[in-house]
Amino acid sequence: MPRARTTFHELTVGQVAHRSGVAISALHFYERQGLIRSTRTLSNQRRYSRDTLRRVAFIRASQHVGISLAAIREALDQLPSERTPTPDDWARLSASWRTELDARIAHLQALRDDLTECIGCGCLSLRSCHLTNPRDVLGREGPGARRLPQG
C-alpha cells in the first residue's frame, strides 16, 4: 500500500478530506472556487498547509448557517495571502462573522415571535405584519434564482 509522503506541515487531499469530514470532490470544488489553495508536488499532487483545516472548518460552519460560498470566499479573502494567518487574523475574521451571526439570530427570533403572535391572531394576510413583510427583506427578493439569505 503506497503511502503519500508529506512533510510535517503538508497534508494530502485525502488527509484533509479525512480530517475535515469533507469529500475530496468538495475540496477540489472549493479550490476551483478560490476558497482554499494548494501547492503541487513534482507529480502534480496537491499539498495543503495545515491552516487549510481551519479554513475548511470555517467554510463548513459558515455554510451550515446558510451563508453562500461566495460570501464565505469574500470573508476568507480578508485573511493575509502572503503568510499563514495568525490567531489574530482569525480572531478579526470571526469578529466580523459574529456580527453577521448576531443579525441572523435576531432575525430568527423576530420571526419566531411574529409567528407565534401573528399567525394565531390572523394578521398574517395584512401588509402591516412582520411576517408578510418582515424587516423589508421578505418579498423584496427580486428576479433571479432563489437565494438563501446572504445577510
Place this chain on the structure above:
Amino acid sequence: MPRARTTFHELTVGQVAHRSGVAISALHFYERQGLIRSTRTLSNQRRYSRDTLRRVAFIRASQHVGISLAAIREALDQLPSERTPTPDDWARLSASWRTELDARIAHLQALRDDLTECIGCGCLSLRSCHLTNPRDVLGREGPGARRLPQG
C-alpha cells in the same frame, strides 16, 4: 384593460403574486410542488382562496430561515384540507414551527459562541472543537448534494 373578476373570497394568480410579493412563476411552481392549491374557472384560470396569502407568507417566512420546500410542505400538510384552516389550525402549526425555530436559534448561538472562542484560541483544527464537529452535525454530511440545515 380587462379586469379579472373574482368573487369576494377568490383571488387571481396576479393578485396573489402582487399581494404576497412572490412571482407568478413561483406560485405556479409552489402549486406543482403541492404547497398551495387552486380551483379553476371555466376558462381554466386559477382562483385562490384568501387563506392562500397566509400559506404563501408562511412559505416565504420559513424559506427565509433556510427551511426546504419539502419540509414546509410537510408542515402545511398538517393543516386541514377539507376546510379553510381556522386561526386555531394555524396556531397549532406555528407552535410546532416554534420548536424548530428555537432549535435553530440555539444552534446559531452555539455556533457564534464557538466561533468567537474557538477560532481565536486556535483549536479549530482539533476534533474536539464544536466548530470542527459541532453538535455531531457538521462533518457528518454524507454524500449527496449539499443541503442546508433542515432541522
Place this chain on the structure above:
DNA sequence: CTTTGACCTCAACCTCTGTTGAGGTCAACT
C-alpha cells in the same frame, strides 16, 4: 371586430453546490 392584458401550458434554461465516472499518472509493495 380588433386590440390589449391577464392568464394558460410546456419545455428549456439558470445558479448553486457538489458528486460521479472515464481515462490516465505515479510510487510503493510483492
Place this chain on the structure above:
DNA sequence: AGTTGACCTCAACAGAGGTTGAGGTCAAAG
C-alpha cells in the same frame, strides 16, 4: 514486472428552487 491505491483532469449529471420564452386562449374595452 505487475498490482494496488492515491492521486490527477475533465465532462456530465443531480437536485433544489425557480425564471424565461414560445405559442395559445379568453374576455373586456375601444
